[in-house]
Amino acid sequence: MTPINDNPTRAMRVVRCDETMAAVLRGERFLVFDGAMGTMLQQAGLEAGELPELLCLTNPEEITGIHIQYVEAGSEVVTANTFGANRRKLGDAASVADVFAAAIACGKASGAKYVAADIGPTGALLEPLGTMPFDEAYELFAEQVRAADAAGADLFIIETMADLLEMKAAILAAKENSDLPIFATMTFGEDGRTFLGTTPEIAAVTHTPESTVKYRAVQARRALRREIEKQENELKGGAVK
DSSP states (O other), rough: EEEEEEETTOOEEEEEEEEHHHHTTTTSSSOOOOOSSSHHHHTOOOOOOOOOOOOOOOHHHHHHHHHHHHHOOOOOOOOESOTTSSSHHHTTTTTTTHHHHHHHHHHTTTTTTTEEEEOOSSSBBTTTTBBHHHHHHHHHHHHHHHHHOOOOOOEEEEEEEHHHHHHHHHHHHHHHOOOOOOOEEEEEOSSSSSSTTTHHHHHHHSSSSSHHHHHHHHHHHHHHHHHHHHHHHHHHHHOOO
């Protein structure tokens, strides 16, 4: 595996990849991904309300067959059937680790050059627009990242995000829990914005390696400030008693 710095101007995260992927990350070549998994599963008879990720466990041959169709069409990367495989969505149906292990195995069986671990939105809005704390979203993504890495994924594809903060949580989870390459995308409407109003330009600036590191540093300072305030309040309370 060839290590490559995701930002050569600074001593930052070193990415684990081969020579071909290194060239892609340097912008020297294109990488051909596959198409939709959900559409193919619906055509194969997936019923509304079913968790498609569970088919990796119950019908692995069907999932592998879809991957093979994409490989035969020229895809260098197949995307594992793990889009919604987080603890919140899976519930008690299956563990995150088991689904990722089965999904990555299906991808590997297709003969594709690379298998991407697919990470989609949590299914909940983050604070302050929603009720999910940033740290909770981060932990959901981190569990997926660790499961994908352990299962042998070659890279991460974070996709269909609309919330900048949720995207930040997913990217940080991938960066801090694995050294695999990360491809991150957002979904924009015909007006050129996400449903929360983000433009591609803002998304690109917000998710540079530098901005991600700065965000984590700000988070750390805020956490430290909260801890200091907590200890000061406890000391004041003790003094009053």
